[in-house]
Amino acid sequence: MIDMTKGNPTKVILKFAFPILVGNLFQQLYNIVDTIVVGRFIGKDALAAVGSSFILMNFFSFVIIGLCMGASVVYSYYFGEKNFPRLRKTIFISFVVIGAFTGVLSILTVKYTRPMLILIQTPASILDSSQAYLQIIFGGLIFIFLYNACSALLRSIGDSKTPLFFLVLAALINVILDLIFVIVFDMNVVGVALATIVAQGVSSILCLIYAFVKIPFIRISREDMVFDKKIALMVGKYSFLTSVQQSIMTFGMVCVQGLVNTFGPDTIAAFTAGGKIDSIAYLPVQDFGNAFSTYIAQNKGARDGSRIVKGIKSASSTIVMFCSVVSVVIFFNSRNLMHIFINPSEVNVIKLGIEYLSVISIFYMLIGFLFMFYGFFRGIGALRISVILTIISLGTRVVMAFILSGIPPIGQRGIWWSIPLGWALADITGFFLYRKMKKEGQFSQGVF
Secondary structure, eight states: OTTSSSSSSHHHHHHHHHHHHHHHHHHHHHHHHHHHIHHHHHOHHHHHHHHHHHHHHHHHHHHHHHHHHHHHHHHHHHHTTTTTHHHHHHHHHHHHHHHHHHHHHHHHHHHHHHHHHHHHTOEEEEEEEHHHHHHHHHHHHHHHHHHHHHHHHHHTTTSHHHHHHHHHHHHHHHHHHHHIIIIITTHHHHHHHHHHHHHHHHHHHHHHHHHHHHOOGGGOOOOGSSHHHHHHHHHHHHHHHHHHHHHHHHHHHHHHHHHHHHHOHHHHHHHHHHHHHHHHHHHHHHHHHHHHHHHHHHHHTTTHHHHHHHHHHHHHHHHHHHHHHHHHHHHHHHHHHHHHSSTTOOOHHHHHHHHHHHHHHHHHHHHHHHHHHHHHHHTTTTTHHHHHHHHHHHHHHHHHHHHHHHHHTTTHHHHHHHHHHHHHHHHHHHHHHHHHHHHTTOOSSSOO
């Protein structure tokens, strides 16, 4: 475990972020394997079905992930205070409440899968495949909750390595089952969904067992199983606001996906493949932002405002250096990267994908700073500001996507350009709000 209230800020943040990055790379790996297997072994219509489904899957997954992330801010704060009795009570309350919510959400999403797909204008040719894929994924939401609840808890107390081990195992299981279910048993998109659910189930259960067996000070006893109104309100506040932030992000993407769907299967497939490449390209800064949130929360609990300022400076330098390199790599290798996901014979799909990457890759630094601001405001306890930044980013993206794509000479390129416009406006807002908080000396004040 890493105590982030001590040591060089750059080193402790990077040391903590690295296992998160590796773990999420493996998570992306089995998402990418799904895409490659579907795109290369089933066809572009199946890829479009999975791509169209992916945004709805993300929306509900991130509702749950947001709840877990919000609770982890409270965990980090109490860990920074070294108040372990309140930490255990917080864990108990959050697991019970968020777990129950997940169960209800799983039932509702399975029941209403088809109406949701119709709502985002999924083409009729891929509607049945999309429904079959999503209903299996929604049936396994409880595994998404268990893994993210346990990994958020472990990371909040400075252990970012353990979740990695279980995620690597899940990725390997998913890859093997993808190949068996799709290539050997010809199960189409149903096989891809089943492989994902089995892999997530194994990962989540093992992570749960480890967390509560191996770490004594978070082990819940009978005395911890009480309803503390004050703690429940704190968990509710932080979980709700973080989930709203995540939901707004994915809801905006759902709106954009609905717009993309109107341009047909080729554009959907290109957007899906380009999005996978994007997710890998800026995954390190996303994970850096999540690690930065833990750093901020722990130092907030320790009342060390000067160390928070040092962390901001360190994070900014790291983002500039990393994103500059990644932008160059993606921009000049977009064609080769598209060939990984799409058969070279699909000339139009590859052309659209290159067009997308050529626009987005230039602006990765903007999303890097946005993730930093998300992490900062979440860790400092100003979750409403994180929500505001998300609304600005996604709201701008959705509005501009509909406006620009509706101009005939621009078409779907307007969707691509709307993305960095949203990032830029949110970054500017985040910078001025950060300066305002710094000037008012809010960094070392109590949160709760």
